[in-house]
Amino acid sequence: MSTPAARLASEDFGPATSRKPEFRAWLITTLIGWAAFIAFLFFFSWILVQLGRIPVVGNIVALILILVMITATLLTMADRKWSALMQDRVGPNRARFAIIPGLRDKPLKGIPHIVADVLKMLFKEDFIPEGALHNRILFNLAPLLAFAPAFMLFAVVPVSPTLQVAKVDWGILYVFALASIAVFGTALAGWTSNNKLALLGGLRASAQLVSYEVTLGLTVVGTFIAFGTLRLDGMAQLQGMVEPSIRTAIATADSWFVHDQSVLFGWLPAWGLIFQPLGMILFLVAAQAEIKRAPFDTPEGESEIIGYFLEYSGLKSGLFLIAEYAETVVVAGIVTTVFLGAYHLPWVEPTVARALGFSSLEVLQVFAFIVKMLAVIWVMFVVRWAFPRFRYDQIMRLGWKMMLPISLVNVAVTAAVYLWAGREGMAWMGIAEWAGIIFYIGLTHG
Amino acid sequence: MDDLKFGERFYLREAIQGMGILARHFWKNLFGFRDPNPEILERKGAGVNMVSTMNYPEERKEYPPGYRGMHRLVPRVDGKPRCVACYMCATACPAQCIYIEAGEYQAEAIEKFPVRFEIDELRCIVCGFCVEACPKDAIRMDTGTHAPAVLSRPLAVFDKEALLKGPAVEYPSDVLTYRVPLRVLPKDH
Numbered sequence: 001m002s003t004p005a006a007r008l009a010s011e012d013f014g015p016a017t018s019r020k021p022e023f024r025a026w027l028i029t030t031l032i033g034w035a036a037f038i039a040f041l042f043f044f045s046w047i048l049v050q051l052g053r054i055p056v057v058g059n060i061v062a063l064i065l066i067l068v069m070i071t072a073t074l075l076t077m078a079d080r081k082w083s084a085l086m087q088d089r090v091g092p093n094r095a096r097f098a099i100i101p102g103l104r105d106k107p108l109k110g111i112p113h114i115v116a117d118v119l120k121m122l123f124k125e126d127f128i129p130e131g132a133l134h135n136r137i138l139f140n141l142a143p144l145l146a147f148a149p150a151f152m153l154f155a156v157v158p159v160s161p162t163l164q165v166a167k168v169d170w171g172i173l174y175v176f177a178l179a180s181i182a183v184f185g186t187a188l189a190g191w192t193s194n195n196k197l198a199l200l201g202g203l204r205a206s207a208q209l210v211s212y213e214v215t216l217g218l219t220v221v222g223t224f225i226a227f228g229t230l231r232l233d234g235m236a237q238l239q240g241m242v243e244p245s246i247r248t249a250i251a252t253a254d255s256w257f258v259h260d261q262s263v264l265f266g267w268l269p270a271w272g273l274i275f276q277p278l279g280m281i282l283f284l285v286a287a288q289a290e291i292k293r294a295p296f297d298t299p300e301g302e303s304e305i306i307g308y309f310l311e312y313s314g315l316k317s318g319l320f321l322i323a324e325y326a327e328t329v330v331v332a333g334i335v336t337t338v339f340l341g342a343y344h345l346p347w348v349e350p351t352v353a354r355a356l357g358f359s360s361l362e363v364l365q366v367f368a369f370i371v372k373m374l375a376v377i378w379v380m381f382v383v384r385w386a387f388p389r390f391r392y393d394q395i396m397r398l399g400w401k402m403m404l405p406i407s408l409v410n411v412a413v414t415a416a417v418y419l420w421a422g423r424e425g426m427a428w429m430g431i432a433e434w435a436g437i438i439f440y441i442g443l444t445h446g
Numbered sequence: 447m448d449d450l451k452f453g454e455r456f457y458l459r460e461a462i463q464g465m466g467i468l469a470r471h472f473w474k475n476l477f478g479f480r481d482p483n484p485e486i487l488e489r490k491g492a493g494v495n496m497v498s499t500m501n502y503p504e505e506r507k508e509y510p511p512g513y514r515g516m517h518r519l520v521p522r523v524d525g526k527p528r529c530v531a532c533y534m535c536a537t538a539c540p541a542q543c544i545y546i547e548a549g550e551y552q553a554e555a556i557e558k559f560p561v562r563f564e565i566d567e568l569r570c571i572v573c574g575f576c577v578e579a580c581p582k583d584a585i586r587m588d589t590g591t592h593a594p595a596v597l598s599r600p601l602a603v604f605d606k607e608a609l610l611k612g613p614a615v616e617y618p619s620d621v622l623t624y625r626v627p628l629r630v631l632p633k634d635h
Contacts, residue, residue, distance in 0.1 A: 026493065
């Protein structure tokens with residue numbers, strides 16, 4: 001309002017500057033918002049546990065339809081919003097639920113954009129290019145082959161002791177088998193589109209995925225050695241206390257705090273990341289390459305080739321996009337299960353079970369699983385936005401000449417340490433590895 | 447590649463440091479509140495995050511004082527335009543966006559006034575020559591706003607009623623020219 005010009009402008013448009021938000025109002029809204037978010041997560045966990053009690057279909061509905069689908073859908077917006085926050089932007093906030101009177105001027109953190117995107121994809125023409133007409137079946141099959149494995153993968157992930165679709169002996173092998181099927185989707189999409197750039201994308205995807213599956217498989221061999229099982233639910237049980245041992249611990253407890261007997265040396269949770277720090281980092285990197293997220297997104301490479309899904313439109317294109325987020329959720333779920341202690345709360349599980357009962361403990365465990373999963377997803381998104389895309393030969397060199405030898409050495413050393421000093425020796429090895437990584441990152445100067 | 451030191455060639459530390467920067471920005475922007483001050487460099491203080499976006503239609507930056515904004519026809523104190531329809535602005539206009547039709551006052555010292563005064567804001571190149579050419583200080587570009595967006599071309603042609611706005615201007619010499627009729631015209635003129 002200092003200049004006469006600004007005064008005149010305000011007659012037409014109102015004041016040029018809006019009011020600065022008050023600190024107290026900001027604090028209250030922030031606290032209420034986080035409390036509401038955590039309460040929602042608890043409610044969501046409770047809903048999942050209740051749905052899981054329905055026989056036969058309960059687990060499928062609760063985990064695959066609700067947990068993976070809702071998380072993947074929200075991640076499409078979280079990706080844009082979180083990247084905006086990392087890059088000092090506001091992010092998408094223009095779509096509104098204008099037909100609902102109270103929400104007319106509320107951006108709602110970009111949630112309406114999800115509805116807008118879905119509606120856009122639904123009403124786009126389902127276009128098949130002329131060159132793909134003689135491969136119409138394969139052309140239509142490709143998005144399904146990319147989409148379906150991502151969802152089926154979650155079948156073996158235990159979200160709580162009871163909440164798991166399939167408790168099978170070959171759990172982690174199923175993960176690798178289905179992850180390879182996703183290659184068919186991308187390769188088929190690239191080939192049947194009859195487009196040079198799409199074919200290039202499909203070729204890159206197949207080469208990259210096949211290369212990184214080797215590392216992906218080898219990195220978890222260390223955890224096989226540590227836990228002695230291929231079952232994901234078995235791995236989850238070994239990282240904390242199971243119900244019978246909790247009952248025994250409660251019966252013999254002598255104070256209000258029931259000691260968690262699964263912790264190592266009396267204080268360290270026996271989670272996978274304690275035994276296999278190197279394995280976890282390598283697994284995260286290989287998984288990032290396996291689901292074709294940046295910096296390993298040469299198959300998509302939107303600035304050079306548009307990607308293997310170049311010729312797809314409408315919902316088929318949307319399937320490819322949502323499959324990427326579903327794969328992110330699944331990878332985060334597997335990392336949580338194998339390396340981050342699955343659904344276990346650290347230290348307090350028997351105490352909570354005595355105070356609140358086992359059904360409340362299960363809700364808390366689902367909550368813990370979701371929080372850990374979100375944390376892993378967040379780390380994957382930070383990786384995705386921190387690094388520029390690798391060149392194709394750099395990806396191959398990283399995969400074959402760096403990660404594969406390191407994971408082989410990791411397997412050999414882990415096996416030797418296990419034979420020499422057993423499980424506790426592996427924990428000491430892991431602690432030493434963590435100390436080395438922290439020392440290397442934090443204390444040395446390049 | 448040869449310039450890199452041994453530690454840097456692992457790439458891991460630099461990678462994690464980069465992620466640390468992103469994480470710092472993320473949490474600071476997530477928990478802090480956004481200061482809508484249009485001067486982005488002045489957005490400082492406790493709890494203010496680093497988001498530097500300006501939500502344009504809701505938040506506007508003040509234009510500088512010398513900004514040549516949209517035209518206005520300067521009114522006299524009695525509300526009529528100061529313009530005497532001398533066509534000097536229309537003549538000076540390189541884009542030929544000013545259209546004037548002159549009329550005649552019956553009972554005033556000055557004789558002419560614009561019956562129609564229209565500016566096509568789509569043709570205008572905002573050079574300011576019309577303001578320089580005006581002998582009566584009747585057209586100015588001091589509104590501080592740009593020409594608004596319109597949905598069809600005819601709406602961008604601003605007529606006299608749309609252009610006549612802002613504070614009135616008068617000079618001591620104006621009294622001699624229009625307030626006091628110097629010659630009284632016969633009634634049947």
